[in-house]
Amino acid sequence: MSKAIKHVVIVGGGSAGWITAGSISAKHNSKSKHGIKVTLIESPDVNAIGVGEGTWPTMRSTLKKMGVSETDFMRECDVSFKQGSKFVKWKTDKETDFYYHPLVPPQGYFDIDLFKHWQKNDHGKSFSDAVCYQEQLCEQGLAPKLISSPEYAGVANYAYHLDAGKFANFLKKHCVDKLGVHYISDHVEAVNNACLDKLSGDIVSVTTKNHGDICGDLFVDCTGFSALLIDKHYKVPFICKKDILFIDTALAVHIPYENDDDAIASHTISTAQKSGWIWDIGLPSRRGVGHVYSSRHCSQKQAEQALKSYLKESIGERSEQVEFRKIDINPGFREKFWLNNCVAVGMAAGFLEPLEASALIMIELAATTISEQLPANRSTMEIVAKQYNERFSYNWDRIIDFLKLHYIASKRDDSAFWRDNKNPQSIPESLQERIELWRHRSPTEYDFSRKREVFSAASYQYVLYGMDFKFTHDNTVIDEAEQQMAQRLFTENKKITERYLNALPSNRELITKVAEFGFSKV
Amino acid sequence: MKSTRSKLEIVNNEKHQKLKIAIDSTLVKNSNVHMSHVVVQEIAEVAQYYPIFLSKDGETGRFHIVALFGLQVDENIYQDSALWQECYLPLKLQSQPFYLVNREQNKGPCLAIDVADERVQTQQGNALFDNGKVSAYLKQQSNILAELTKGLILNRTFISALVEHDLIEPIELDIKYNNGEHNKVDGLYTINKTKLEKVPAVNQKQFEQKGYVSLVSNMISSLNHVATLIDIKNELLRTRKC
Numbered sequence: 001m002s003k004a005i006k007h008v009v010i011v012g013g014g015s016a017g018w019i020t021a022g023s024i025s026a027k028h029n030s031k032s033k034h035g036i037k038v039t040l041i042e043s044p045d046v047n048a049i050g051v052g053e054g055t056w057p058t059m060r061s062t063l064k065k066m067g068v069s070e071t072d073f074m075r076e077c078d079v080s081f082k083q084g085s086k087f088v089k090w091k092t093d094k095e096t097d098f099y100y101h102p103l104v105p106p107q108g109y110f111d112i113d114l115f116k117h118w119q120k121n122d123h124g125k126s127f128s129d130a131v132c133y134q135e136q137l138c139e140q141g142l143a144p145k146l147i148s149s150p151e152y153a154g155v156a157n158y159a160y161h162l163d164a165g166k167f168a169n170f171l172k173k174h175c176v177d178k179l180g181v182h183y184i185s186d187h188v189e190a191v192n193n194a195c196l197d198k199l200s201g202d203i204v205s206v207t208t209k210n211h212g213d214i215c216g217d218l219f220v221d222c223t224g225f226s227a228l229l230i231d232k233h234y235k236v237p238f239i240c241k242k243d244i245l246f247i248d249t250a251l252a253v254h255i256p257y258e259n260d261d262d263a264i265a266s267h268t269i270s271t272a273q274k275s276g277w278i279w280d281i282g283l284p285s286r287r288g289v290g291h292v293y294s295s296r297h298c299s300q301k302q303a304e305q306a307l308k309s310y311l312k313e314s315i316g317e318r319s320e321q322v323e324f325r326k327i328d329i330n331p332g333f334r335e336k337f338w339l340n341n342c343v344a345v346g347m348a349a350g351f352l353e354p355l356e357a358s359a360l361i362m363i364e365l366a367a368t369t370i371s372e373q374l375p376a377n378r379s380t381m382e383i384v385a386k387q388y389n390e391r392f393s394y395n396w397d398r399i400i401d402f403l404k405l406h407y408i409a410s411k412r413d414d415s416a417f418w419r420d421n422k423n424p425q426s427i428p429e430s431l432q433e434r435i436e437l438w439r440h441r442s443p444t445e446y447d448f449s450r451k452r453e454v455f456s457a458a459s460y461q462y463v464l465y466g467m468d469f470k471f472t473h474d475n476t477v478i479d480e481a482e483q484q485m486a487q488r489l490f491t492e493n494k495k496i497t498e499r500y501l502n503a504l505p506s507n508r509e510l511i512t513k514v515a516e517f518g519f520s521k522v
Numbered sequence: 523m524k525s526t527r528s529k530l531e532i533v534n535n536e537k538h539q540k541l542k543i544a545i546d547s548t549l550v551k552n553s554n555v556h557m558s559h560v561v562v563q564e565i566a567e568v569a570q571y572y573p574i575f576l577s578k579d580g581e582t583g584r585f586h587i588v589a590l591f592g593l594q595v596d597e598n599i600y601q602d603s604a605l606w607q608e609c610y611l612p613l614k615l616q617s618q619p620f621y622l623v624n625r626e627q628n629k630g631p632c633l634a635i636d637v638a639d640e641r642v643q644t645q646q647g648n649a650l651f652d653n654g655k656v657s658a659y660l661k662q663q664s665n666i667l668a669e670l671t672k673g674l675i676l677n678r679t680f681i682s683a684l685v686e687h688d689l690i691e692p693i694e695l696d697i698k699y700n701n702g703e704h705n706k707v708d709g710l711y712t713i714n715k716t717k718l719e720k721v722p723a724v725n726q727k728q729f730e731q732k733g734y735v736s737l738v739s740n741m742i743s744s745l746n747h748v749a750t751l752i753d754i755k756n757e758l759l760r761t762r763k764c
Contacts, residue, residue, distance in 0.1 A: 147583035148709075150692075517582045520685060522692055522711065 002379035006037060009216030011188055011206060011229060013042035015052055015164055016346025016363045017222035018171035021181045022066040023367035028374065031180030036374070039182040039216065040175070041208060046226075053281050053288050054082060054268050054357035055159045057103055060152045062364045068174055070151035071518035076170045078163040078283045080264050080511055083134050083144050083156060085356070088271040090410050091467040099126060099466025100267070101356075102134035103157040105458040107489040113442045115465055116478070117486035127465035130490060133497040138267040140501060143510035151519045155500060159357075161268070161281045161288075186211045188223075191233040202341045202378075203229065217378070220370070221344040225351075230334060230344035240332040244404055244426055246417065247276055247353040248331065251303055251324040252290035255315060266507040270355065272410070273306050274298065275417040279354055284511050292329065292353050297417040300326070329353055333396040338385035341378070343370060350396055355406060358399050361454070365395065395454050401431040402455045402463075408435070409467040438464060440472060529638040530623060533660070535651050538635065543619065543659070544647040549611075551618070551641060553601040556592035558612045561673020562680055565737050569744035571609040572600075573751070576681070576690055576711040585681045585690065585711065587741075593697060593707055593751060603754050613673065617666045631671070633664055680734060687721050689713050689738075695748065700756045712745065713738050 008024055010017050021040045029035030063073055073079060084102035091097050106114050114131045122130060129135045134156055137144065144158035175181035186208040194204045205213040221229035230236050242248060269280040276293030291307040298306075304324060311319035333350025337343055345366040352358050369388060375381040407421035408431075420426065434447055443460035505513070531537070552558075557577070560568045565587070568574060572589035579586055589612055591598045600606035619639035622631035635642065635650075648659035684690050691714045695707040718738060721729065729735050 146580070148578035148580055149583075513582070517584060520578070520583060520585065520690075521688060522690055 002377040003217065004377050005217045005375055005381070007216045008036060008038050008218045008220065008374075009206065009214055010038065010040040010220040010222055012046075012222030012224060012346075012348070013040060013172065014168050014222060014224060014346065015171075015360060016224070016348075016366075017042065017220075018168050018175055019062065019360075019363050020220055020222060020345050020367040020370065021175045022068075022171055022179060023062065023364075023371040024374065025175060025179040025181050026066045027371045031178075035180070037182065038175075038180070039184060039214060041184045041186055041188055041206065041211075041214060042172075043187045044185050045187055046223075052354070052357070052359035052363075053164050053283070054161055054354070054360070056357060056361045056364075057157050057159045058361060058364050059160055060158075062368070064152050066171075066174065067178060068171075069521075071514060073170065074160075074511070074514050075518075077166040078285050080161045080283050081144050081266050081507055082159045082161050082268060083138050083266050085268045085270055086138060086265075087406070087463075087466065088269060090270070090272045090277075090406065090412070092411050093272070093414050099462075100128040100132075100135040100138065101459060101462040101466065102128055102132050102138070103159060104132050104134045105456070106131035106461065107493045108485070109458055110445075112482065112485055112489070113444070114486055114489060115442045115461060115471070117483065117490075118465075119471065123490075128462055131493060133493055133500055136497050136501060137504060138265070141263045141266060141506050141508075142501070142504040143266060143507045144504070145510070146503070146505065147510060147513045147517060147519070149519065150522050155504065158266075161283055163283060184208065184211050184214065188228060191229060203233070217341065218374075218381070219342045221342060221348045222346050224347040227344065227348040229342050230337070230339070230348050234339050234342065236339055236344075237335045238330070238332055239335055240330060241352075241400055242331055244400055244428060245331045245353060246294035246296060246421065246426075247292045247355075248329050249295045249300070249303070250290050250292045250327040250329055250354075251300070251307055252288065252327060253307070253311075253322050253324050255287040255289055255311065255322070257286065258315070261508060264507045264511065268357070271310065272412065273310075274302075274415040276303070277355070278307060278310050282507075284508075284515075290324075290354075292355075294417055297415065297420070331400075333393075336389050337366075337392050338388045341381060343385070343388070345370070349392070352399060352403060355403050356399075356455075358403075358454075362395070362399070365452075365454070366392070394450070397428070397430065398448070398454050401428055401434075402459065404428065404431055405435075405460065405463055409464050409469050411467065439470065442471070527638050528636045530621060530634040531637050532623070532625065533620075533633045533635050533650065535654050535656070539651045539654060540644045541635070541637075541642060541650045542644055542647040543650070544641040544643060546641055547607070549601060549606050551639075552615055553598050554596045555615075556595055556597050557588045557590050559614045559674075560587050560589045560612045561614075561670060562587070562676045562733075562737055563669065563673050564610075564613055565740050567610045568612055569740040571747070572744065573747040574741045574744040575693070576684075576713075577709055578711075585685070587677055587681070590710075590748075590751075593695070593705060593755060599751050599754050599758070602758055605754070613666055613670045617663060617670055620663045620667060622667050622671060633667065680732075680737065683729070683732075683734060684713065684738075687717070687725065689717050689721075691717075697752055699752070699759055701759050703759070713741060715742060 010021050017040055021038055025038045030038045084100055086098055086100055088098045091099065108114060118127055118130050137156060144156040145154045149155060176183050188206045189209055190207040191203055192205045192207060194202050203219045205215040207213050219229055221227060264282040264284060271278045275298035276291060278291045281288040291303050293303045308319045311322065329351060331352050334344060337349050346363050373384050375384045404427060408427060410418060412418040443457040445457055448457055560574065565574065568589050574587060574589055576585045577588050591600050600609060619636040619641055621634045623634045624631050649657050650660045651657055690711050693710050693712045697705040
């Protein structure tokens with residue numbers, strides 16, 4: 001008889017550990033004695049890296065499923081709203097150059113390809129501005145909802161910017177107090193194998209410094225770069241993707257606002273540089289800014305200089321005094337994520353540059369999949385693991401394709417970094433093939449046919465057309481009904497834009513109101 | 523429900539000694555008002571005439587208790603059908619054109635008058651002062667405001683209890699009139715009766731003691747007035763009165 005899965009042991013806290021703990025314990029009723037037991041062991045000696053401050057809209061359902069109140073979350077994790085990304089100087093290096101990747105799909109996205117209609121007559125508007133109202137909301141610094149909107153419901157689709165350290169602590173408290181997660185603050189010193197039965201290779205327990213051996217049925221490796229279980233114990237190889245995504249270093253800094261009521265951008269600002277790009281994320285109490293770059297193309301000194309001159313625009317001479325925290329990025333992911341009774345989540349599984357905020361979403365996807373697919377017993381675990389590995393290799397590959405797209409759709413050739421990025425040898429075949437298709441038609445759902453794709457064709461459209469990707473028309477005549485529909489959608493978008501511009505408060509104003517009044521659940 | 527051009531002045535026996543408030547016997551003043559705040563002390567009475575809902579304050583997102591007079595913005599079916607004079611008038615409307623304002627901190631609220639209100643003049647109606655002394659009418663208005671203020675505080679406790687037990691749910695009125703016109707009313711909330719029955723016994727008892735159970739049942743039964751309002755509106759539409 002195969003052993004039932006009754007106890008999940010998570011090694012490592014941080015966003016990965018606590019999101020996994022919260023997802024499994026909420027779904028499997030860990031606070032009841034009949035539920036699945038979840039234990040999280042977190043080392044008091046190790047500090048979480050604290051990267052991953054941008055989420056996707058999925059975070060709303062992830063938190064809701066755990067029973068978290070949006071008001072509490074926003075108040076305690078220094079949260080602001082995010083409605084997409086603004087890419088500055090990515091297309092060309094001109095100061096005025098920018099485009100948006102908003103979170104709301106184009107008008108009529110499932111019924112019509114508005115691109116060709118926009119291309120014919122753009123009325124002086126960018127693609128994203130013509131087909132989606134969100135660019136204007138971001139440009140005006142508006143919030144995606146009202147104080148009278150219920151928790152997690154938006155007028156416009158939205159995600160969050162948050163303080164990763166506060167977020168992990170907030171989830172820890174929620175998991176322990178509300179969801180019945182067992183918490184052990186201790187250092188894991190050894191990983192112990194079963195070796196005598198036919199399932200040899202399974203982990204039976206981990207040895208802690210002060211709490212002895214902790215036994216479990218499934219072990220989740222959330223130990224970040226150190227990858228205690230998946231790497232140190234199982235030696236699962238890491239597939240490096242530096243040949244595709246060149247960025248391997250980050251310099252990060254927190255910048256406080258000058259005044260308490262300074263505007264908070266309601267989108268991530270990504271500004272391209274000679275050998276990388278700079279992120280700029282506005283939280284209620286500070287901005288998080290950082291320069292990610294390719295160390296092959298640029299020295300740390302040059303990167304620091306680029307970051308300082310970026311900061312100078314907003315904080316003036318203070319930019320000379322700031323000190324940066326350096327973080328190494330080894331882009332890539334594991335050859336396998338789930339081996340035997342061990343699955344890796346978070347940076348232990350893989351890590352990429354923060355473009356398009358892939359870190360937290362991959363944790364959420366992993367946590368949700370593990371929790372929803374949690375095998376009933378040890379023998380079905382093999383099947384689940386096989387499916388899981390296939391699905392997540394696919395997901396990582398698609399993210400890499402999408403990130404790479406940003407570099408090749410760019411028209412920049414002002415440095416070796418941008419030129420090297422367009423070298424065909426650095427472009428995955430899967431992406432080369434699709435780009436070939438997109439020279440003749442828009443990205444569609446046909447290109448991404450899985451049930452839970454990470455990026456939809458809409459995202460590809462925003463990036464490609466934001467950077468003026470060439471598209472040759474097929475000779476088919478567009479019928480009149482379709483043209484009328486397109487016109488109707490453009491007009492509709494204009495109307496909605498105006499309505500929302502009038503109705504929505506500024507991002508700062510709403511965040512201040514959330515602190516004072518909170519959202520109601522309904 | 524102040525008019526947008528209101529001009530509040532602190533009531534003063536010199537400056538306002540000649541002022542009178544015209545008696546608005548036909549309630550013309552509020553003929554375009556589609557809802558009014560109501561307070562817990564008057565809910566039993568209000569429920570006899572109007573449907574009572576909860577609605578959110580646009581500035582704070584917090585719930586208010588409101589009586590509905592019309593099925594769309596600026597519509598007052600009670601006024602349009604000349605029914606209004608036979609109905610109880612919520613304290614909030616009774617207290618007009620007087621308001622309480624907090625001018626200075628720690629000094630408590632002051633009685634203010636909206637001098638821009640068309641009922642305010644010097645010719646006819648109830649005088650504010652008799653020979654410089656506060657008139658019985660002004661005393662009565664100020665009592666109404668005191669009751670209203672007390673009510674808003676009681677409302678808050680009551681609503682907090684409803685929120686705490688997740689008893690409030692959104693309700694959308696999807697109305698089709700006899701003439702084929704369609705009207706969707708949203709932004710209204712009501713109390714979920716099934717959830718109320720599931721409130722733990724301990725809290726049930728508190729609800730009972732605080733009088734919340736009867737408030738809730740009055741609010742729920744008041745919703746029957748919506749059907750009546752639709753009937754009247756149908757009749758008004760048929761005779762083209764609106």
